[in-house]
Amino acid sequence: MAAKIEWTAMDYAAKDALAKIIDDSALAYRVIAERMGGVVSHVRVGYIHNxxxxxxxxxxxxxxxxxxxxxxxQTLRDIIAEARRIEAERAADEMADRIVANPDDFDVAASIDPHKRDEANTPRE
Known part of the structure; x- marks a missing residue:
């Protein structure tokens, strides 16, 4: 049995970009495959699109x-930019999940300082 392939952010971005290209062409999968000279089957074009x-x-x-x-x-540049955006969003989501799971690890010193009220009212020079 073949190993399951783990998709990366780059793979998802490429899928979305190619789906848009295929949609914008208004060509059927079979027509695209025929114009490629059989290099890629119409079934595979559908798999790529979906x-x-x-x-x-x-x-x-x-x-x-x-x-x-x-x-x-240009398409590759767009894919790279989108993959970076996806990765940044994932990193932010992971950090938010870590904070929610362990809020005590991320306390701000000012929120647990017993003298915070006194210091808030202390005049500045």
Whole structure:
């Protein structure tokens, strides 16, 4: 049995970008596959569009960009930017989950200082 492939943020971003490219082309999966000369089957084009099975390979990415008249360089830049955004969002979510799970580990000194009221009322120089 084949090992399950773990998708990365880059894979999800590529899936979304290619789905948009395919949708914008208004071409059927079968037409896209035929225009690629059988390099990728229409079934695989559908899997790529829907994010099923394995992530898109570079050769598939380039072939789909070519057939759908998308600039592969700009598309790749967009994918990288989106993957970075996804990773940053995940990191923020993970930190929020850690704080919620262990709030005592993240106390702010001012909130537990027994003299905080006195210090708040102390005039500044």
């Amino acid at each position: 994010g099923e099975k394995s992530p898109v390979r570079l050769s598939e990415f380039l072939a789909i960009c070519d057939v759908c008249n998308a600039d592969p360089v």
